[in-house]
Amino acid sequence: MSxxxxxxxxxFVLSLWVGFEVISKVPATLHxxxxxxxxxxxxxxxxxxxxxxxxxxxxxxxxxxxxxxxFASANVVGGYVVTGRMLKMFRKRPTAPAQPAAARDGQAS
Amino acid sequence: MSGFNFATQLIYVLAAxxxxxxxxxxxxxxxxxxxxxxxxxxMVIAIATTLALxxxxxxxxxxxxxxxxxxxxxxxxxxxxxxxxVQMTAMPQLVSMFNAVGGGAAALVAxxxxxxxxxxxxxxxxxxxxxxxxxxxxxxxxxxxxxIAAGKLQGTITSAPVSFPGARVVNLVLAALGVAAAGYVLxxxxxxxxxxxxxxxxxxxxxxxxxxxxxxxxxxISLLNAxxxxxxxxxxxxxxxxxxxxxxxLVGASGGILTKLMADAMxxxxxxxxxxxxxxxxxxxxxxxxxxxxxxxxSADDAGIQLAYASKVIIVPGYGLAAAQAQxxxxxxxxxxxxxxxxxxxxxxxxxxxxxxxxxVLLAEANVPYPQLKEMDDVNPEFARTDVALVIGANxxxxxxxxxxxxxxxxxPILDVDQAKSIIVxxxxxxxxxxxxxxxxxxxxxxxMYFADAKTALAELTAAVKTLVG
Numbered sequence: 001m002s003x004x005x006x007x008x009x010x011x012f013v014l015s016l017w018v019g020f021e022v023i024s025k026v027p028a029t030l031h032x033x034x035x036x037x038x039x040x041x042x043x044x045x046x047x048x049x050x051x052x053x054x055x056x057x058x059x060x061x062x063x064x065x066x067x068x069x070x071f072a073s074a075n076v077v078g079g080y081v082v083t084g085r086m087l088k089m090f091r092k093r094p095t096a097p098a099q100p101a102a103a104r105d106g107q108a109s
Numbered sequence: 110m111s112g113f114n115f116a117t118q119l120i121y122v123l124a125a126x127x128x129x130x131x132x133x134x135x136x137x138x139x140x141x142x143x144x145x146x147x148x149x150x151x152m153v154i155a156i157a158t159t160l161a162l163x164x165x166x167x168x169x170x171x172x173x174x175x176x177x178x179x180x181x182x183x184x185x186x187x188x189x190x191x192x193x194x195v196q197m198t199a200m201p202q203l204v205s206m207f208n209a210v211g212g213g214a215a216a217l218v219a220x221x222x223x224x225x226x227x228x229x230x231x232x233x234x235x236x237x238x239x240x241x242x243x244x245x246x247x248x249x250x251x252x253x254x255x256x257i258a259a260g261k262l263q264g265t266i267t268s269a270p271v272s273f274p275g276a277r278v279v280n281l282v283l284a285a286l287g288v289a290a291a292g293y294v295l296x297x298x299x300x301x302x303x304x305x306x307x308x309x310x311x312x313x314x315x316x317x318x319x320x321x322x323x324x325x326x327x328x329x330i331s332l333l334n335a336x337x338x339x340x341x342x343x344x345x346x347x348x349x350x351x352x353x354x355x356x357x358x359l360v361g362a363s364g365g366i367l368t369k370l371m372a373d374a375m376x377x378x379x380x381x382x383x384x385x386x387x388x389x390x391x392x393x394x395x396x397x398x399x400x401x402x403x404x405x406x407x408s409a410d411d412a413g414i415q416l417a418y419a420s421k422v423i424i425v426p427g428y429g430l431a432a433a434q435a436q437x438x439x440x441x442x443x444x445x446x447x448x449x450x451x452x453x454x455x456x457x458x459x460x461x462x463x464x465x466x467x468x469x470v471l472l473a474e475a476n477v478p479y480p481q482l483k484e485m486d487d488v489n490p491e492f493a494r495t496d497v498a499l500v501i502g503a504n505x506x507x508x509x510x511x512x513x514x515x516x517x518x519x520x521x522p523i524l525d526v527d528q529a530k531s532i533i534v535x536x537x538x539x540x541x542x543x544x545x546x547x548x549x550x551x552x553x554x555x556x557x558m559y560f561a562d563a564k565t566a567l568a569e570l571t572a573a574v575k576t577l578v579g
Contacts, residue, residue: 015355019362025136031466038363039207044356048218053177054163068217069180071210078188089473090138
C-alpha cells in the first residue's frame with residue numbers, strides 16, 4: 001500500500017467523523033436544505049471534470065470531460081441556488097401576521 | 110511537489126474547511142443561510158484554484174478549454190433553471206436528479222482515469238485501480254438508481270413497488286458479474302471489461318430502486334445521497350485531490366445519518382427496505398377490534414365549530430398535503446385560527462413526505478414560522494392537552510396499531526394523535542396507507558372523517574371558521 005493511498009484514506013476517515021459530528025447537530029426541520037446543501041457540495045466533482053478536460057487529447061476524453069462538466073456544473077449551480085431559495089423561506093416569525101398565505105403563489109402555480 | 114502545487118493543495122483544504130463550516134452553520138435555521146454562503150465561497154475557491162492549476166500546467170488544448178467552458182455553461186444553465194423553477198413539492202425529484210448527475214460525473218472521472226492509465230502502461234497500479242473501480246461501480250449505481258427514484262417521485266414511473274419473479278436472482282447475477290469483471294480488469298487492463306462493470310452497475314441501480322415503494326423514498330434518497338458522496342470521495346482518491354475526498358466524505362456522512370434516521374422512524378432495517386415494499390409477502394393484514402364498524406363523517410361547518418372553539422390545535426401534515434399542493438391553504442387556516450387566539454402548532458413525523466424534512470420546507474414556503482413545527486418526540490406529550498388534532502393526508506404515522514405487536518407497522522414510532530380530545534381527519538377516501546392496513550384511528554369514537562381533497566377541504570374549513578369568528 002502506497003503512502004499516498006494511506007494519507008488519502010486517513011483524510012477520508014477523519015472527514016467522515018467530522019461529517020457525522022457536524023451533521024448530527026442539524027435539526028430535523030432543516031433536513032431537506034441539508035440534503036440539498038450536501039448535494040451542492042458533492043458538485044466539487046466538477047474539479048475532476050475540469051482536470052479531465054485539461055489533460056486529455058483524445059476524442060473519447062473530450063466527450064467524457066464534456067458530459068462530466070455538464071453534470072457536475074448542473075449539480076453545483078442548481079444545488080446552491082435551490083438551497084439558498086429554501087433557506088430564505090425559513091422564518092422565525094410570520095412576515096405578515098394574520099395574512100400568511102396568498103402572496104408567494106407566483107412560482108407555485 | 111512544487112511550490113505552486115503545494116499552495117493549490119492548501120487552498121483546496123481551505124475550500125473543504127468552508128464546506129465543513131457551512132454544514133456546521135446549518136445547525137440552526139437562523140444561521141443556515143450564512144452556512145450556504147460559506148459553502149458557496151468554498152466551491153468558488155476550489156474552482157478558481159483548479160482553473161489556475163490548469164493554466165499553470167499549460168498542457169490543456171484549445172478543444173479542452175472549449176469542452177470545459179461550454180459544458181459548464183450548459184450544465185450551469187440547466188441547474189439554474191431547475192433550481193429557480195422547481196416547486197417545493199417537487200424538491201425530492203430535484204435532489205434525486207442532483208444525486209444522479211453527481212454520481213454520474215464521479216463515475217466518468219474514474220472511467221476516464223482508467224482509460225488513460227490503461228493506455229499509458231501495460232499494467233494498472235493496483236492501489237489506483239481499486240478506488241477507480243469502486244468509483245465506477247458506486248457512481249453508476251447511483252446514476253441509474255437516482256434517475257429511477259426521480260421518475261418514481263415525479264410519477265413518470267409508477268411509485269408502487271415493481272418487481273418480477275426472479276428479480277433477486279437477476280440482481281445477484283448482476284452483482285456477481287460486476288464483481289467478477291471488476292476483479293478481471295484490476296489485473297488485466299481491459300476496456301471491454303470496464304464497460305461490463307459499468308453496464309452491470311447501471312442495471313443493478315435500476316433493479317435496486319424499482320421494487321421500492323413511494324413511502325420508502327425518504328430512505329432511498331438519503332441512501333443514494335450517501336452513495337453519491339462516497340463516489341465523489343473515490344473520485345478524489347483517483348485524481349489525488351483532497352477537496353474531493355473531504356467533500357465526498359462529508360456528503361457520505363450526511364446521507365448515512367439521514368438514512369439511519371429515516372429507517373429508524375419506520376422501524377425497518379435498510380436491508381428490509383431495499384429488498385422490497387410492504388405487503389409483498391408475509392405481512393398478513395391484522396384483524397382489527399371493531400374493523401368494519403362505521404366511521405363518523407363530519408361537515409365543514411361542524412369541523413369549523415370544533416376548530417374555532419378549541420384552545421389548542423395540532424395539525425398533522427402528511428404526503429397528502431404535498432400531493433394536493435395545499436400548504437398555503439393550511440397556513441391560511443392556521444392564521445385565521447391564531448388571530449382568533451387558538452394555539453396552533455404542527456406535528457411533523459420524520460418520514461412525512463417523500464424526503465427528510467419535506468413537510469418543513471413546504472410549510473416554510475407557506476410562511477409558517479419554523480418554531481411552530483414540532484418534532485415527534487417534542488410534540489407527542491402535547492397531544493393529551495390538545496382539543497383538536499387535524500390530520501391532513503397522513504396515514505400510517507398516526508395508526509395506533511403500531512403500538513401492538515403483530516401488524517405490518519408494529520414498533521414504528523407514531524404521532525400520538527389518538528390522545529387528543531378530538532380528531533379530525535381530512536382524507537379523500539378510506540383507502541389504505543402505504544403499509545396496506547386499516548388505520549384504527551379512523552374508527553376511534555373521538556375521530557371524525559372529512560372526506561375531501563386536502564386543498565378543497567382546507568378552503569372550506571377556513572371559510573367555515575371565518576363565518577364563525579367573523
